[in-house]
Amino acid sequence: MVGASLAGLSAARSLRKQGYDGRLVVIGDELHRPYDRPPLSKEFLAGSLAEADLALEPDTEDLRAQWLLGVRAVALDGPQRAVRLADGSEVRADGVVIATGAAARTLPGTDGLAGVHTLRTLDDARALRDELTLGGRLVVIGGGFIGAEVASTAYALGLDVTVVEAAPTPLAGPLGETMGTIVSALHADHGVRLLCGVGVKGLSGERRVDSVLLEDGRSVPADIVVVGVGARPCVEWLAGSGIELDDGVKCGADGRTGLAGVVAVGDCASWYDPRAGLHRRVEHWTGARERPDAAVAALLAGGAVEPSTPRPPYFWSDQYGVKIQFAGHAAGADSVTIEEGARDDRNVLAVYRRSGHPVAVLGMNQPRLFMRWRKQLAAAA
Numbered sequence: 001m002v003g004a005s006l007a008g009l010s011a012a013r014s015l016r017k018q019g020y021d022g023r024l025v026v027i028g029d030e031l032h033r034p035y036d037r038p039p040l041s042k043e044f045l046a047g048s049l050a051e052a053d054l055a056l057e058p059d060t061e062d063l064r065a066q067w068l069l070g071v072r073a074v075a076l077d078g079p080q081r082a083v084r085l086a087d088g089s090e091v092r093a094d095g096v097v098i099a100t101g102a103a104a105r106t107l108p109g110t111d112g113l114a115g116v117h118t119l120r121t122l123d124d125a126r127a128l129r130d131e132l133t134l135g136g137r138l139v140v141i142g143g144g145f146i147g148a149e150v151a152s153t154a155y156a157l158g159l160d161v162t163v164v165e166a167a168p169t170p171l172a173g174p175l176g177e178t179m180g181t182i183v184s185a186l187h188a189d190h191g192v193r194l195l196c197g198v199g200v201k202g203l204s205g206e207r208r209v210d211s212v213l214l215e216d217g218r219s220v221p222a223d224i225v226v227v228g229v230g231a232r233p234c235v236e237w238l239a240g241s242g243i244e245l246d247d248g249v250k251c252g253a254d255g256r257t258g259l260a261g262v263v264a265v266g267d268c269a270s271w272y273d274p275r276a277g278l279h280r281r282v283e284h285w286t287g288a289r290e291r292p293d294a295a296v297a298a299l300l301a302g303g304a305v306e307p308s309t310p311r312p313p314y315f316w317s318d319q320y321g322v323k324i325q326f327a328g329h330a331a332g333a334d335s336v337t338i339e340e341g342a343r344d345d346r347n348v349l350a351v352y353r354r355s356g357h358p359v360a361v362l363g364m365n366q367p368r369l370f371m372r373w374r375k376q377l378a379a380a381a
């Protein structure tokens with residue numbers, strides 16, 4: 001297992017559950033045992049969840065695995081299935097699960113400037129939380145889910161918050177423009193400034209950031225900056241391995257790569273979606289948790305297994321006290337209708353359809369109805 005987080009841990013559990021009794025080595029470049037990332041922008045950042053509560057493993061769990069933590073995999077010898085580590089050692093295996101996830105994208109030229117943060121790891125969250133507790137003016141670059149959650153948490157902590165988004169509206173990609181506008185209106189509801197349709201030219205400050213410079217010439221004063229401009233799959237270490245890379249590890253519908261005995265799962269993996277006829281990489285907790293079962297089945301079978309139809313991708317987000325849930329793919333829809341609630345109340349249940357058939361569903365503070373629609377969506381799929 002390369003990658004000791006949600007997808008790697010889930011694959012290790014699947015292996016044991018499916019009867020694998022042999023040696024199991026889990027390699028991770030962070031020093032921590034697997035922990036949960038979603039609270040890093042929510043309860044943990046707000047200070048209402050302790051570090052111990054992030055642990056993904058119960059005390060009683062023993063996967064009989066050897067954990068190599070704090071060491072990076074730097075290469076994979078495909079034919080030999082040997083993983084080379086940064087300390088010069090090598091782990092040979094009959095099967096390899098690639099679960100190296102994704103890393104936060106950064107802004108060029110901002111390295112070493114104090115007050116500038118990204119948020120992907122526990123260490124990132126600790127550093128950001130320490131600064132947020134001091135208060136001040138926060139500028140979040142990027143109005144996607146993580147940017148929006150950080151803005152919401154910081155607002156609740158009493159900071160003065162501005163979100164800068166290059167696109168005309170935040171979340172137009174994942175939710176479509178109409179519904180993206182409703183979700184992003186949550187910022188304005190709470191007095192958080194949202195500057196859309198303008199890019200960031202750079203940051204200013206000597207040793208510490210003091211403002212964000214926009215492409216239209218404006219300058220937004222900042223004590224703290226969070227760069228939330230997406231994530232890139234951690235796959236550089238696979239260069240030259242013979243594995244096909246294209247926005248992540250290109251896999252079949254069961255997680256198998258082109259190399260025998262090597263599968264990929266979680267945020268780093270771009271699985272083939274037979275219904276859509278294309279590869280998709282999804283960065284959602286539920287996919288990293290559920291899909292390793294199928295990949296491990298294929299790994300243990302040593303070849304193709306009948307892939308079960310994966311459930312439509314699902315994610316949730318908590319912003320300004322509103323629970324946002326989304327399942328399916330908005331991109332293929334030709335209509336969106338609000339089935340329940342009112343857009344002004346921010347409690348809608350909206351269904352996306354293509355040629356009259358549901359392809360995605362969005363809920364804002366509608367958990368029960370959302371779950372019902374999510375099941376229907378899975379059944380239809």
Ligand SMILES: Cc1cc2nc3c(=O)[nH]c(=O)nc-3n(C[C@H](O)[C@H](O)[C@H](O)COP(=O)(O)OP(=O)(O)OC[C@H]3O[C@@H](n4cnc5c(N)ncnc54)[C@H](O)[C@@H]3O)c2cc1C
Pocket residue numbers: 002003004005006007008027028029030036037038039040041071072073074099100101102103119120121146234237265266267268282283284285286288314315316317318
């Ligand atoms: C702040 C935050 C909030 C989120 N909130 C939500 C949410 O509300 N809802 C939702 O659905 N999803 C959310 N997500 C996404 C969700 O957490 C991810 O989809 C999930 O963590 C993916 O798990 P993974 O194991 O594939 O990858 P990761 O969790 O990224 O783990 C990959 C691990 O591999 C390690 N690694 C990378 N390269 C190497 C290497 N070469 N050698 C060894 N180890 C390596 C990494 O350091 C990391 O520990 C959130 C993510 C973040 C960061």
